[in-house]
Amino acid sequence: MFNIDMEAIDFEKTYDLIVLGGGPTAIGCAIYAARFAMDVLVVGKTFGGLIATTHIVENYPAITSISGQGLMDMFKDHMDSLSIPYISDQIRSIDKVDDYFELRSFFQKFKAHSICIATGSERRKLGIPGEEEYTGRGVSYCATCDGPFYKNKVVCVIGGSDSAAKEALFLAQNTKKVYIIYRGEDIRAEPINKKRVFENEKIEIIYKTNVVEIKGEGNVKSVVFDNDIELVVDGVFVEIGSIPNSDLAKRIGVETNEKGEIKINRKSETNITGIFAAGDVADAPFKQAITGVSEGVIAAYSAFDYVKEMNIEY
Ligand SMILES: Cc1cc2nc3c(=O)[nH]c(=O)nc-3n(C[C@H](O)[C@H](O)[C@H](O)COP(=O)(O)OP(=O)(O)OC[C@H]3O[C@@H](n4cnc5c(N)ncnc54)[C@H](O)[C@@H]3O)c2cc1C
The missing domain is CATH 3.50.50.60 (FAD/NAD(P)-binding domain)
Structure with a gap:
């Protein structure tokens, strides 16, 4: 369970990076972004993602065997150790405004120079x-x-x-x-x-x-x-697979493949500059926690380079 520190979230600020999602991909991305000293915020509908629903994970390197929830508790501890702000909310729209993106949920508005979409998938x-x-x-x-x-x-x-x-x-x-x-x-x-x-x-x-x-x-x-x-x-x-949560991305013009997965390149870039995507929502062939984390980390590197190019003072 999350104790959200609303004071840690600045609704007026334009964040360097907002990560959408609460699964391993989003948290992996946020951890790297925080270590790059980026102003990062994570907005997730639920914390833990799909992996938190599985009883056992035996293929996450360095952890022989753990429950999915246990693994995500460790992700949360790591995130907390870096004081990464997290808010439990569902983003419903993304719009480009000048040199930033505006993200809206039912009750809140957030601003960011770059976004990583790590919204995973729904069960088929x-x-x-x-x-x-x-x-x-x-x-x-x-x-x-x-x-x-x-x-x-x-x-x-x-x-x-x-x-x-x-x-x-x-x-x-x-x-x-x-x-x-x-x-x-x-x-x-x-x-x-x-x-x-x-x-x-x-x-x-x-x-x-x-x-x-x-x-x-x-x-x-x-x-x-x-x-x-x-x-x-x-x-x-x-247990017949899943459907990517990419509607939000599609509405702003992010390209998807025939399965509805967001098309990304090896830098986790989408066709829209400043919007990155990673994990189960993206078109990488393998859908695992570790591959999602890896794409999320790559998105953090790319977002860092992108924001640096914008010459924003830290
Ligand atoms: C039964 C089962 C067992 C599995 N076992 C393993 C295993 O042993 N090892 C392994 O590596 N992988 C396993 N997987 C796969 C693994 O669960 C996924 O690959 C992984 O969870 C993908 O992570 P993700 O963060 O990309 O997406 P998800 O885990 O799906 O997380 C997506 C997050 O985005 C949030 N979200 C969605 N829409 C919005 C929105 N509009 N705004 C804000 N937030 C939003 C969701 O609430 C969720 O928190 C298993 C999957 C299943 C179904």
């Missing part, structure tokens, strides 16, 4: 009958958050990625049975997680199958497959 939905109706009543997008409610119950995870495998492994700790339902022929998990899934007696994979409906009575009772088979489950965990 199945878009099938029953999904919306039973969200929160058996349909979930976060095993760490909702898994504990399914002790000794039968659940399914829809998806075949490494994230889906990790969600299934987490759920298998307390549930009676976990089905992974995947439309492909072979799950795409990291080899170590794939092995763990195959060795786990509680997990069964159903391949080449799509879920076309979620049924229930008050709460989820079953899922229906595209071959008309109905599987009785108490919970459905959807």
Whole structure:
């Protein structure tokens, strides 16, 4: 939980850099910017980002094993040690005014010479009958958050990625049975997680199958497959990827690719001078905390060079 020191936030100041987001990418960027003695502010809708919702992270260098929340607590400690101001708010518009950008939320207005967009992504939905109706009543997008409610119950995870495998492994700790339902022929998990899934007696994979409906009575009772088979489950965990949070950027003319990801170059620059982007919202092929941090750090370097060129007195 954040204790926001509103006095540390100067709403009149034109910051050197405002970082949008509260995930690892945003914080990595802000840490470097602060160490470059830039006036930096972080504005995040929530703190922690997607990684904070996963129960275990085993691939962040120098930390053998930690929960996603634990990792982000360490990011917060590092940020606090540099007195980086953070405000919990959602930016709704960006406009260019003279030599700075104006960012607006519902109640606040912020100004910055440069911006790093690190707004990550939203979980992709199945878009099938029953999904919306039973969200929160058996349909979930976060095993760490909702898994504990399914002790000794039968659940399914829809998806075949490494994230889906990790969600299934987490759920298998307390549930009676976990089905992974995947439309492909072979799950795409990291080899170590794939092995763990195959060795786990509680997990069964159903391949080449799509879920076309979620049924229930008050709460989820079953899922229906595209071959008309109905599987009785108490919970459905959807893990089929994500959609980049790039609408805000698009509205000011930032270029995106066909997936809606912000196009960046190797300096984390977008097509608009002074606007940088990094992490899951950007078009880099790999979406991990460490790759997001790396792009965020590069954005800080580039923003520093850009602001320096503007000859602003520190
Ligand atoms: C189940 C699962 C397990 C995973 N496991 C691992 C793992 O083991 N190791 C690993 O490295 N990665 C893992 N990942 C991937 C990792 O979570 C992401 O790559 C990483 O979180 C991306 O960081 P980000 O900061 O770019 O975006 P996010 O973490 O998505 O953060 C985006 C932030 O932007 C904020 N935001 C959005 N819109 C606005 C706005 N308009 N204004 C202000 N703020 C806004 C959000 O509130 C959020 O705080 C996993 C992902 C999932 C789903």
